Amino acid sequence: MLRVMITCSLLASFAFAEVLYRSGEQVEPALYLGTDGEGILVEFNLPALTAEELVVGEYGPGTVMRIPGEGVGMPVGAPDLPVIRRMVLLPNTGDVSIEIVSSECTSLGIYDIPPFQEFPIRSGGAAPYRIDDGIYSSSDLYPYQPVVLDRISILRDIRVAWVYFSPVQYDPVTGQTLLNTSVTARLVVSGSGENEIYRPFRGYTRSFMPLYEQVLGFQGGGTDVIDGSYLVIGPQEGIDLVSGLVEWKRQKGLEVFIGTVPEIGGTAAEIDDYIEDAYNTWPNPPEWVLLVGDEYNVPVYYSSGTAADNQYGVIGTGYDPSVHIGRLCSDTGDLPYVGWKIEAYENDPFEPDPSWFQYAISIGSTDFQDPWMSWRYEQIFEAHGMPTTLYCNNTSYGGIPPTIALISADVNSGISLLSYIGHGSTQSWGTTGFSNSDVAALSNDRRLPWISSIACYNSEFQGGTTCFGEAWMNEGDVNDPKGAIGFMGATTGSPVGPTDSLALYQFRGYFEEEMYHMGAAFDYGKIMAYYIFGCPEMDIFCTTGPLVHLAVDHPDCIEPGPWTVTVTADGVPVEGALVGIVQDTTFLESGYTDASGAAALDIPAIPGTDWVTVTATAHNLYPWVGSVPVSGLGVEEGTNPGVFSLSVGPNPFSSAATFSYTLPVSGRMSLDVYDLTGRLVTSVVSGEQPAGSHSVQWQGTGDGGSPVPGGMYLVRLTAGGEALNRSCVLIR
16 A cells, blocks of 8 residues: 655645546435334435545545535544435334345445544644554455444434445455445344433424434424423522523513522533433423523533533433523623623514614635635525625635724624634634624624634633633623624634534524524534524524514403414414413413414413413514403403503614503503613603503603613503513614
């Protein structure tokens, strides 16, 4: 075997690329064939195979083969062979072995195939050269058979086998290669095995359905689609500081649970056990987990020395997600502000003129495949109606050379998505050097983007340093909001290749698979070392404004039993709107609307006599919030509008804002404005008013008629023992 003992980078320029094989007809790479009484049958087919010459470390020149559109998956140091990797649905219990039922194979020829190497880190270059001498000194074919089992995982509601099809088998001593163009394999399940599922089947979790649809043999869904709960974990003090966000999640229709630290455990292992126990034993196990506080409040999950909170969402062993994880990495001074940012973004979308929700930017460095990948991200955004500015010093794809000033101007004017791929550090991006201090200098107000940052160390929050992701989330305050609504970044070095695909599939999950909650989209293409700073259940806006307001029609009163809500937007029924029913802090029921816009709810026993809050939310639409009395409290059916609502517009405003409100019954009411310290600024209107719709203007003045300072204010409508709050921003 020829080896040239030289030192070079992991990847050199390709000397040539040729097609070694192409199927005579279009074939499916992987097919589920059902069962045959002995096991699960899967067929793999090779569509095409290419060869490229490159130089690898101390090995020297060699041939690397690839399957267009597929990946790699061999262990580091083993021959670098192409694979088709798929998930196969398994029974909930049992060990798995793989048998080859049939194979179409031929000799491919003699090749010198180098060992697969670790992907280079963007900030650190190539990893040390690795070769498995045991494999390379043996004349046994590698792999020993063309279809092999990689691992068995729990994927939320189902159990899957990750199976690799390696069409090329290689003899490292002679260089002989065998090409398998079509293989049928049988997965035999017997006895007991790893990562078994014992909890009763409840249904298929909605946010995981796009993942399940990638699993060979999965045929579920339909009426079995369900939602999990929302679990908040942190010290009681921290949870109290984000109580508004927590209550909003409950109000919109999520069943919310609280796990206080250290009561549930004070170590990462104990918290992980708590989440796993919740998955296995709770009637409604957590689908979303929000960690509240930095590493001193909620311990970090470390995997091989790397901060990896995503492992909290893994059930059993491995790294496939079953729960979506996010963290508010803030101290007690910032938590109220960050919680408010997220709540206000969802509950009271910021709609100045002109609209900003539809805009995005994509930034790429000039190294590796970054120019091409940043262009691919931009193409996805554009294809789904988001005008996008592409920034890259390599202008081959039409990008603009980026500067701190240009990026700042775009963020300040308003964008919903910001994608970055390139070098980075704990407190900056390598391209332009945009850093924590530049985040602090922003003036984007509540025009808050979601940021996907494929760069090294941008989310390395542990250790007492304010990392770049924290700066985007924590800079500003309620009087001067700025930064981002969510940030995805790495706590460690960012490997070239896998992280490029992470961002690509995150965006495909969001736009093409309609995985609008960012934690779910992230998990669609996730890798262990990446973090979400923010709420994993976050749904970002990405449409031309102004947002269309939802309208809700419901009975005048509410009582236990069947209760139907109809949701429309501009008179058109809205399918897939989430309707939540709560009484104070008690979750009652939630459900999604069908194609007619109707959500058929089953209201349980109502614990009190207070009015019940009805909330409707839907992707890219303005939420609706109203209140309805409990039946039997002396309210005559059909004699009142049944709605208790409040809205503010324009918001922000400079001269006057109109407060529009609806009273369900006649009686005494008050409409008051407070500053953020809780001090009453003015009572806009109070006294007896009839049921129905009303509006009044506020000129931005206090009780004495003097103008109040610019900033954020809270508007509170009180009537019939109930209260509604809205925020507004006065610009001076």
